[in-house]
Amino acid sequence: MNPRRKQRLFIASLLFLGLAAGAALILTALDENIDFFYSPTEILHGKKETGLKPKIGQRLRIGGMVKEGSVVRSEKDLNVTFALQTNGDVVYVTFDGILPDLFREGQGIVAQGHLRSPNKVEAFEVLAKHDEEYMPPEIAEAMKGIKHEKPQYTAEQLETLEQKKSY
Amino acid sequence: MFKFLHPYAKPEAAFDLSEKIYRYTMPIAILFFLVGSIWGLVYAPVDYQQGDSFRLIYFHVPSAVWSMGAYTTMGILGFCALVWQLRMLELAVVAIAPIGAVFTALALATGAIWGKPMWGAWWVWDARLTSELILLFLYLGVFALFYSFDDKRTGAKAACILAVVGIINVPIIHYSVEWWNTLHQGATITKFAAPSISGDMLWPLLINLTAFFIFFTALTSYRFSTELLKADSHRKWAQQILLKSAK
Structure with a gap:
């Protein structure tokens, strides 16, 4: 793989992983607030x-x-x-x-x-x-x-x- | 490893391949769809509590499953398009977007029609339904972004980034019924355990699941070939094909 592609692969992966981690943190923070009902x-x-x-x-x-x-x-x-x-x-x-x-x-x-x-x-x-x-x-x-x-x-x-x- | 794919970076070759895939898969999809639907709607037994309403499963589940499958495909293609900057992949992303949007809309619509008589509500804002609605907006966003720029490659890049980012929503949809309290029930077949549906009801469902997948493949190939023709309409190879079909 040439260096430019390697760089793009790195940036794209970083973007994805960063946003996935962000989404995971938001959902964990909201946690039970997303529940539809109380048991x-x-x-x-x-x-x-x-x-x-x-x-x-x-x-x-x-x-x-x-x-x-x-x-x-x-x-x-x-x-x-x-x-x-x-x-x-x-x-x-x-x-x-x-x-x-x-x-x-x-x-x-x-x-x-x-x-x-x-x-x-x-x-x-x-x-x-x-x-x-x-x-x-x-x-x-x-x-x-x-x-x-x-x-x-x-x-x-x-x-x-x-x-x-x-x- | 992917050397065999290299010739298809050439638009003519990609066009020929997609045309061929469409021609062979579309009849198979229709055949499977007819068999699965007639079996499911006429010959499968009724459900013990839902009666005939449960037959909506034969359209609701396949469209919902492949709304997520199509998005995952689109996201992976978008990722590769960003890294390798291949125009063919960018066109594949925009080819999938409206098809996935229709699958999602179909899942939402059949779900609403099913929800009213069984749950007692057309729509509720629980985690499953809301995340599936977000999926619809993601599809529409990818499609809109692609055509929002005067420069096609810039638009394609923006659309690919959204397609990649949106993949995060796919596992959220799938696990929403496990992570949170929802009105929507848990998974019947898409889990690592025996399906919670009796055999004579399961078979038509599996056939329709296959039908929707082949249908998705066929439609994507068709849309890809037309997008490619449109994008290259100023080129010689495309003009030759357009002239030939005009005659």
């Missing part, structure tokens, strides 16, 4: 690195697994409460609206709302965070014992949604 553990005990806990009244997102047997739905309207858990830490979520089709006990959920008490979130949006596994229904039933059914609503319940919209 129940982080809401109860604070972020892992900083120990920072969300304040009461703060608007935030919480993500975790819906605890088995924790879903309580009102028969008359769209109100629902459920518990989200990770590593045994549990935070309760209340929500007044239509749940996503993928909602079920054991499913990953990300809810956005306000922290009302140290372990209660009043959500105004509930999103489903499914995992990366795909399989036919028969296999899911045989292997995981899951038979997914999307949340059903009665005409009466959906009427309350229409009323809310008209306000």
Whole structure:
């Protein structure tokens, strides 16, 4: 390789490595600020690195697994409460609206709302965070014992949604 | 080591090669695409929780994977173009940029269409989606920079520098779902472990992944040959080809 090319190779590599190191430092510094949501553990005990806990009244997102047997739905309207858990830490979520089709006990959920008490979130949006596994229904039933059914609503319940919209 | 590449620094030779690659790869890409898509859309079983919506995977994953693959290719070519100052490589970089941008836009669009019924949102600002959007802007930036200078070589140099720098974003996209909390799920197949998808769903996906790769190769060759012809339109070899196709 001639000396001019060698020099350009050196400069280009230096430029790339320098900027890569810069990007790595920025991302490390931002760290948990890039997280999309708090886990129940982080809401109860604070972020892992900083120990920072969300304040009461703060608007935030919480993500975790819906605890088995924790879903309580009102028969008359769209109100629902459920518990989200990770590593045994549990935070309760209340929500007044239509749940996503993928909602079920054991499913990953990300809810956005306000922290009302140290372990209660009043959500105004509930999103489903499914995992990366795909399989036919028969296999899911045989292997995981899951038979997914999307949340059903009665005409009466959906009427309350229409009323809310008209306000 | 790369002696066999030397003849292709000559524009005529590079043009002939790219034309040939395009002619042979395009039909194969279409064949693979048809087989993978029909298999995936009609014959693959439904997913236990997502039902038919999961079939978007057959377009979303290949376009997303090759949006990153195309960028890596473009970045490496850009790096070599900067070091060896080869005009052919500079043209290859600008040939790839809009194709990669379309792959990225396709990944974002199919992702949004998939996200609405499954997650409940067209778009969220999580690390995966945001970094993929940045990739789209990088592609558009490379393309725009190339044509932003009156002097073509200056523009090419600027575009190559951006292409090289942008490679940093590729591992960020890939690992975003591991490094941070995201709404987007983790990797199903692009990981060092058994794929988390059942076999009869996996095969059409692998075929479409191959199809998109060959499609990318074909389109790049085609765009490269036209960019080359345009850049050399004042030269004799290019004028001969243009005259021949005009007849």
